[in-house]
Amino acid sequence: xxxxxxxxxxxxxxxxxxxxxxxxxxxxxxxxxxxxxxxxxxxxxxxxxxxxxxxxxxxxxxxxxxxxxxxxxxxxxxxxxxxxxxxxxxxxxxxxxxxxxxxxxxxxxxxxxxxxxxxxxxxx
Numbered sequence: 001x002x003x004x005x006x007x008x009x010x011x012x013x014x015x016x017x018x019x020x021x022x023x024x025x026x027x028x029x030x031x032x033x034x035x036x037x038x039x040x041x042x043x044x045x046x047x048x049x050x051x052x053x054x055x056x057x058x059x060x061x062x063x064x065x066x067x068x069x070x071x072x073x074x075x076x077x078x079x080x081x082x083x084x085x086x087x088x089x090x091x092x093x094x095x096x097x098x099x100x101x102x103x104x105x106x107x108x109x110x111x112x113x114x115x116x117x118x119x120x121x122x123x124x
Contacts, residue, residue: 027100029067031046031053031066031104032063033058035058035060035062037083037108039082041058043056044080045079046066046076046077046078046105049073071097072096073096073097074095075093075095076103078107083109088111092105093117100119101117102117103116
């Protein structure tokens with residue numbers, strides 16, 4: 001079997017595209033915040049390195065989903081106002097640029113929130 005220059009050029013082009021596409025994978029974290037309290041939590045905000053996300057209100061038993069990319073390194077923090085008007089600030093775990101996976105925050109109105117994460121072990 002003989003290959004022409006056009007065959008070799010096509011193989012090189014496909015190989016280059018495959019390598020390029022593999023290098024273009026963006027790493028994101030899928031976050032889920034769940035309200036497990038008896039009333040709505042308001043002004044919920046999650047701070048992470050170089051940015052934040054939030055929602056004005058989450059009712060009991062409801063969830064808020066957000067997808068983000070970590071740029072930099074630092075500690076995640078949660079703040080919210082409970083139904084009685086009391087402010088809560090809770091520190092989560094350290095995050096670093098390039099992490100990918102999922103994190104969950106379960107919010108309880110007394111401020112005893114539960115943080116959990118599952119990140120890709122093959123991160124660079």
